[in-house]
């Protein structure tokens with residue numbers, strides 16, 4: 001037997017666990033990780049090269065530790081699109097919103113503390129909780145994958161969590177959470193503890209509804225987390241950010257590693273922000289493709305959960321893993337998130353979506 005993880009003195013809560021692992025398979029059509037299918041436009045690639053070249057000249061120095069220029073640019077983007085005025089003091093950036101969430105849990109969670117999410121939802125919330133020693137509570141969702149407010153309020157009152165996660169639009173279901181529900185959860189969390197409420201808006205640019213940024217006014221325990229991985233088509237960049245009261249931005253700096261955002265990352269993200277309008281144009285195309293996927297899947301006889309994101313949850317399958325494999329056999333990689341009976345497909349280019357729709361139509365005939 002070979003020497004493995006369990007032979008090492010790893011922390012008890014990590015024993016027998018597996019890392020996050022969406023398969024990275026080399027297949028013709030990859031629609032499994034909610035990436036934006038469009039490569040960055042050539043003028044943006046040129047601009048990144050220019051900005052990175054300039055940054056490279058200074059790589060003998062540490063980067064701007066506070067990423068002031070980038071945070072100012074992100075604040076301007078949020079102010080313009082979110083109908084709520086924000087300044088550099090309201091915004092913090094890190095390597096993907098996963099790192100933002102990790103910093104939030106290091107600051108407000110940790111040993112002896114508890115976080116709750118309403119599942120099925122983004123699995124990394126629970127995994128990052130585990131990694132930061134935060135106890136994780138799996139809160140309920142309704143049959144239709146909306147948050148059952150009464151049940152959620154009850155869970156918050158019972159567990160008195162230190163951090164409450166609300167993902168809207170939710171991953172993997174695509175479900176948007178109405179602002180009234182978020183407000184009611186915020187109030188429940190304040191009455192119970194008070195705790196921090198983290199609204200994960202990774203997919204908000206694809207939503208039919210607006211960002212919850214205006215709710216930040218007068219709510220210092222509310223944090224909105226965002227990313228450039230989806231709408232900005234820059235998953236490879238690793239740039240996530242949050243908007244919150246300036247005290248939250250000060251607090252996360254207690255746990256961030258010094259110089260966590262490389263000069264190359266900051267330069268690249270600034271270049272992407274300069275091309276916001278073009279990139280948001282792709283978002284419109286993807287929203288139309290998402291709506292087409294919903295309509296065509298329904299016409300083919302599948303159940304589809306209403307989606308406000310760049311992906312769609314569809315089913316129902318007696319054996320979703322077997323259905324996943326059969327779709328893969330036809331050259332299309334979708335995601336089995338372990339939600340029994342359901343699979344998730346990311347909106348790709350029109351050609352990729354056609355290939356996916358052909359595959360699931362064939363599968364439907366086979367299952368009939």
Ligand code: PMP
Nearest residue numbers: 096097098122171202227229240
């Ligand atoms: N939040 C949600 C809901 C997500 O689905 C994802 C990525 N799949 C993330 C956060 C993390 O994104 P990133 O670290 O690339 O910003």
